[in-house]
Amino acid sequence: MKLEEKVKATIKKYKLCNKKQKILVALSGGKDSTVVLYLLKKFGYNVEGIHIDLKIGKYSEKCLEKIKELCREQKIKLHLYDIKKEMGSGMCYIRTSIQSKNKKGQIKNCAICGVLKKWILNKCAKKIRGVDVIVTGHHLDDESQTFLMNIFKGSPKLSANSGPKTKNILNKKFVTRIKPLFYVAEKDILKYSKEKKLPINYAGCPCAIDSYRIQIREFMRNLSTKKKENLMKNFDDMSEKISKNKDSRMSYCDICGEPTRNKVCKKCQLMSVC
Numbered sequence: 001m002k003l004e005e006k007v008k009a010t011i012k013k014y015k016l017c018n019k020k021q022k023i024l025v026a027l028s029g030g031k032d033s034t035v036v037l038y039l040l041k042k043f044g045y046n047v048e049g050i051h052i053d054l055k056i057g058k059y060s061e062k063c064l065e066k067i068k069e070l071c072r073e074q075k076i077k078l079h080l081y082d083i084k085k086e087m088g089s090g091m092c093y094i095r096t097s098i099q100s101k102n103k104k105g106q107i108k109n110c111a112i113c114g115v116l117k118k119w120i121l122n123k124c125a126k127k128i129r130g131v132d133v134i135v136t137g138h139h140l141d142d143e144s145q146t147f148l149m150n151i152f153k154g155s156p157k158l159s160a161n162s163g164p165k166t167k168n169i170l171n172k173k174f175v176t177r178i179k180p181l182f183y184v185a186e187k188d189i190l191k192y193s194k195e196k197k198l199p200i201n202y203a204g205c206p207c208a209i210d211s212y213r214i215q216i217r218e219f220m221r222n223l224s225t226k227k228k229e230n231l232m233k234n235f236d237d238m239s240e241k242i243s244k245n246k247d248s249r250m251s252y253c254d255i256c257g258e259p260t261r262n263k264v265c266k267k268c269q270l271m272s273v274c
């Protein structure tokens with residue numbers, strides 16, 4: 001199945017979104033989020049983009065340049081979140097501050113960045129009038145890596161909320177996230193992005209140097225797309241059983257008021273030591 005047909009089939013099968021909704025695409029400047037925005041626009045969906053400027057030197061500048069070019073070409077409204085302006089510092093300073101003051105052991109770069117970006121996206125989506133869903137560019141390789149990581153950690157239940165559509169309980173303060181590229185291989189996204197000559201920063205994040213995901217990615221590098229698809233088929237088969245055992249509690253953070261399963265959300269836990 002060709003890439004475009006696979007994305008259409010995923011949207012239809014899992015009822016990810018419809019053309020009456022306002023769809024906010026999280027744009028990093030890389031190939032995955034760029035391709036998913038391009039596809040949704042091509043398919044006739046009502047899309048807008050949002051970019052979190054992490055202020056990681058030249059890398060962030062290049063990402064923002066490419067995103068602006070993309071949105072200009074596609075005539076798509078772009079929302080920008082300047083992390084230095086909104087949080088007082090760039091991601092590198094925030095991250096090193098958290099790591100230097102954390103007494104429970106080293107927290108990996110990507111873990112900190114991931115928590116903050118999820119919090120920011122949900123917060124911003126609620127401020128943009130009429131947003132129904134947030135789209136991310138996660139693909140087959142990302143998802144198979146995550147599933148395998150959770151198995152290796154002995155915690156498959158961590159995958160309970162995963163899937164093409166987030167499985168959190170409905171909550172007025174939580175904007176549903178969807179992943180139209182969930183079953184598309186990374187190599188196919190790369191090929192498609194180059195065929196369409198889309199404006200993309202193909203350089204990887206310079207801070208992504210120490211995560212467990214990188215180890216798993218290397219482990220899986222030589223696996224065929226078919227084997228990755230089989231891994232996710234097993235995930236699909238297990239997901240209903242896993243979901244029955246997940247923690248379905250949902251309350252609000254005592255500090256920021258955002259949805260969380262604990263008294264204090266992960267973002268505020270991290271920032272409290274910053």
